[in-house]
Amino acid sequence: MKHVLIIGGGFAGLWSAASAARQLAELGKLAQITLINPEPWHSIRVRNYEADLSDTRVDLSSVLEPIGVDLLIGKATFIDTDSRVVTVQTQAPTHESTLNLPYDTLILASGSHLVRPSTPGVAEHTFDVDTYSAALKLQRHIDDLATAPAMPGRFTALVIGSGATGVEIACELPARLRAAAGSSDGSGTPAPVRVILADRGPKIARGLGGGQPVIERACRELGIELLTDFGLASVDSHGVILSDGRRIEASTVVWCTGMQANELTQCVEAKQDSHGRLKVDEFMRVSGIDHLFCAGDVAHALIDGDRPSVMSCQHARPMGRFAGHNAVNELFGLPMQPLSIDWYTNIVDLGPWGAVYTQGWDREVVAEGAQAKATKSVINCERIYPPRQGNREQILAAATLDLQRPPQLKPTATTS
Numbered sequence: 015m016k017h018v019l020i021i022g023g024g025f026a027g028l029w030s031a032a033s034a035a036r037q038l039a040e041l042g043k044l045a046q047i048t049l050i051n052p053e054p055w056h057s058i059r060v061r062n063y064e065a066d067l068s069d070t071r072v073d074l075s076s077v078l079e080p081i082g083v084d085l086l087i088g089k090a091t092f093i094d095t096d097s098r099v100v101t102v103q104t105q106a107p108t109h110e111s112t113l114n115l116p117y118d119t120l121i122l123a124s125g126s127h128l129v130r131p132s133t134p135g136v137a138e139h140t141f142d143v144d145t146y147s148a149a150l151k152l153q154r155h156i157d158d159l160a161t162a163p164a165m166p167g168r169f170t171a172l173v174i175g176s177g178a179t180g181v182e183i184a185c186e187l188p189a190r191l192r193a194a195a196g197s198s199d200g201s202g203t204p205a206p207v208r209v210i211l212a213d214r215g216p217k218i219a220r221g222l223g224g225g226q227p228v229i230e231r232a233c234r235e236l237g238i239e240l241l242t243d244f245g246l247a248s249v250d251s252h253g254v255i256l257s258d259g260r261r262i263e264a265s266t267v268v269w270c271t272g273m274q275a276n277e278l279t280q281c282v283e284a285k286q287d288s289h290g291r292l293k294v295d296e297f298m299r300v301s302g303i304d305h306l307f308c309a310g311d312v313a314h315a316l317i318d319g320d321r322p323s324v325m326s327c328q329h330a331r332p333m334g335r336f337a338g339h340n341a342v343n344e345l346f347g348l349p350m351q352p353l354s355i356d357w358y359t360n361i362v363d364l365g366p367w368g369a370v371y372t373q374g375w376d377r378e379v380v381a382e383g384a385q386a387k388a389t390k391s392v393i394n395c396e397r398i399y400p401p402r403q404g405n406r407e408q409i410l411a412a413a414t415l416d417l418q419r420p421p422q423l424k425p426t427a428t429t430s
């Protein structure tokens with residue numbers, strides 16, 4: 015039996031698997047599909063800035079088993095595209111073992127990760143919300159502040175990087191720190207809380223286009239200090255020193271800038287962009303390498319024939335679906351379907367203030383405040399989840415190539 019191997023169980027990988035299974039079922043063909051992921055979870059990574067992480071992981075087997083996809087818990091360490099073999103490190107309860115898995119078609123969907131600079135102390139003393147475990151570590155740290163010894167900067171958080179992720183975590187932090195401060199000494203008078211959002215540019219959230227003024231206003235109304243033209247000299251466990259020599263006392267420093275494609279792309283001798291993403295054609299095939307598809311944050315596709323895909327769940331999910339469908343069709347010598355997406359939206363969560371919803375590549379604001387927040391909640395809590403009832407038909411139906419339309423604005427009490 016032919017073997018379709020998928021590396022990664024995130025948005026691109028999960029939907030590649032579901033789409034490949036769907037297409038096999040449509041064609042009435044058989045092939046083995048195996049998905050490799052280091053953990054048994056599909057992480058709803060976009061929610062890692064939220065305070066409550068309890069529902070942000072989906073059991074991969076609950077989605078894969080009903081559709082006949084094998085799950086291998088392990089970490090792919092090497093891809094040999096000439097002999098079509100992937101090396102995988104698995105962790106048995108008592109020992110590690112190495113497997114060499116042959117494939118007929120490979121879908122690489124191993125995502126991206128935050129890259130920290132070598133600035134002294136950054137690696138050791140900064141938190142992040144890039145992964146579930148990192149978000150959990152930040153959450154536990156904030157909880158522990160309640161019982162930590164009194165010291166300058168105990169309830170101060172400095173968020174470095176004001177892209178969407180930096181803005182989202184910064185807007186959550188005042189309330190989260192206030193909750194910790196409020197329970198710190200039992201006197202009923204909470205200790206003061208300080209949140210600073212820093213960016214090396216002359217404005218915060220510069221990359222967020224038309225949404226920028228709304229974000230700046232929301233941050234100010236939430237009491238977040240904005241620190242621009244920021245330069246960092248070093249970080250330690252109690253704060254940071256800026257490049258001009260000033261010190262900020264802060265127990266919590268959150269790193270939010272610098273994304274890079276997963277390092278498995280380096281095993282492939284093909285064109286890459288500056289983020290290390292492999293260039294793919296409209297069918298999600300890596301140019302010049304046979305039987306290799308690539309989707310999500312490891313892939314650079316032209317999304318509407320012109321604009322490069324954005325490292326986003328918004329693009330990873332359809333890219334995954336097209337990669338899965340086309341991998342199966344290529345296996346059986348059938349025509350493939352080109353990906354083309356004719357819309358782009360961006361909704362940035364602004365914590366208790368609401369959210370800002372922009373449309374188009376220039377990011378024109380179409381909603382803000384509570385109305386945008388209601389739409390963001392639908393995206394984060396419903397739209398991007400796979401069906402979770404273990405129903406094969408529902409899972410396969412959700413893997414259709416029909417593109418979802420842009421998220422609808424939800425009417426709210428104030429707007430209806």
Ligand SMILES: Cc1cc2nc3c(=O)[nH]c(=O)nc-3n(C[C@H](O)[C@H](O)[C@H](O)COP(=O)(O)OP(=O)(O)OC[C@H]3O[C@@H](n4cnc5c(N)ncnc54)[C@H](O)[C@@H]3O)c2cc1C
Pocket residue numbers: 021022023024025026027050051052053055056057059060061062063088089090091123124125126143144145178179276278309310311312325326327328329330361
């Ligand atoms: C806090 C935060 C907020 C975000 N907000 C948004 C948003 O509002 N909208 C939006 O569109 N995007 C958002 N994103 C970006 C979005 O999460 C990513 O672009 C998206 O997750 C990419 O999907 P992916 O499947 O390519 O990668 P991932 O979702 O990261 O999945 C990759 C998977 O591959 C696995 N893997 C990695 N290495 C290996 C290996 N060697 N072997 C096997 N498996 C491996 C990983 O464990 C993971 O399960 C946000 C990201 C963060 C961190």
